[in-house]
Amino acid sequence: MSLPMLIQRLGGGMLVSIEIYTLTLLFSLPLGLLVAFGRMSKNIILRNVMKLYISIMRGTPLMLQLMVVYFGPYFLFGIPLPRYYRFLAVIIGFVINYAAYFAEIYRGGIESIPVGQYEAAKLLGYNKTQTFMRIILPQVIKRILPAVTNEIITLIKDTSLAFVISVAEMFTAAQEIASAQASMIPFIVAGIFYYVFNYIVAFVMEYIEKKLSYYKV
């Protein structure tokens, strides 16, 4: 197989990887904030449910979670699995896993903001939403950026786990071609792809961090 053809075939998998990546971030970043609120809620039931959820997500392999999400509906409830559910299962699996990690990052950031910021805002008449959106969240984002960068770089590599339920992302495609051709080259190309993807994400995050360095705390 010629290199252009190889790249063309891997290109399809690459798009799927990028799709998984983007959709996961799109849903898990906001969901993580909701989970963090639940985890910090005054309601003891909600708080403990969130705590349990987070500990399961962080305490078991993501690969296992993907399999449970994919096979669970069939084995538990006998629901037949349509073809498109494969991709959906990957997204659900990644989103609920990453939301848990993001939730803990958000929580750490929110709890690190001094209570004086809330008190000053209250005295100035800000309501709860205004206080959070204008005063607290911008400071939290700056503080958690390095930790978030870590996670979203890990996610690039984690997208390859989708191969366990045979979603044809980059790694799955590389493996199929590699075994058909008895060649290492697909893996090398895949490796380069992951590396470049990482590089771009790290570059963007560094840019954002610089943008937010206009003040120190």
Added chain:
Amino acid sequence: MEVLKIKNVKKSFSNDNEVLKDFSMEVNRGQVVAIIGPSGSGKSTLLRCATMLETIDSGEIIYLGEHAVKTNEEGKAVYAPPKDLKRIQSYFGLVFQNFNLFPHFTALKNVTDALITVKKMPKQEALEIGRELLDKMGLKDKEDAYPCQLSGGQQQRVSIARALALRPEILFFDEPTSALDPELTGEVLKVIKSLAAEHMTMVIVTHEMAFARDAADHVIFMDGGVIVEEGKPEEVINNPQNERTKAFLSRFDR
């Protein structure tokens, strides 16, 4: 009419530890009240109760004749409904010991953001007010500086401007110079004195005795959650009657 009336306020953090014991005081319009007293006497707690950062156990707090909190027949404190509290809250401002400026806002934005966000004032108008106040605080050339780029004294003056922007009827200060290097306290005290000269109603907790004597109309010495002695500044500070006041003041150069 009194701008602030505090009546029989009791406040404890745990059952055995009553920090404010049946505390009462009044502040008239234009009056500058200085509160002095040893560490742990309840001065900050008093300001935090008056500004509703803490809830009281019983007693009354009244701003301009409106009850923020009163006490029911069972002797429990009952706060006004949120709508009324919101309005009452706009009557007062508080300057914190450690400023609590918003680090991600410039000096000017710190002063104007509440006007724009909370009071829904047009931006241009808010900026004018903000610039005028920073100018008054001697910070004309600092409007674009972030708090981290300002000295403690400058930060505290921004925070005073921020509180003044909302035009409070009464302004509380909790040890406004305690977090500052000694050489920076003067600039902040000067600003507060200029507000006193304009008859801004103020309640100032301070350890600066000379300042309390010069700027205040009325001095309260509190200890153990009660007023031990109060009166004209010269009387209380230069010629205290109570033994505890004497003992406390003997530790300061007057």
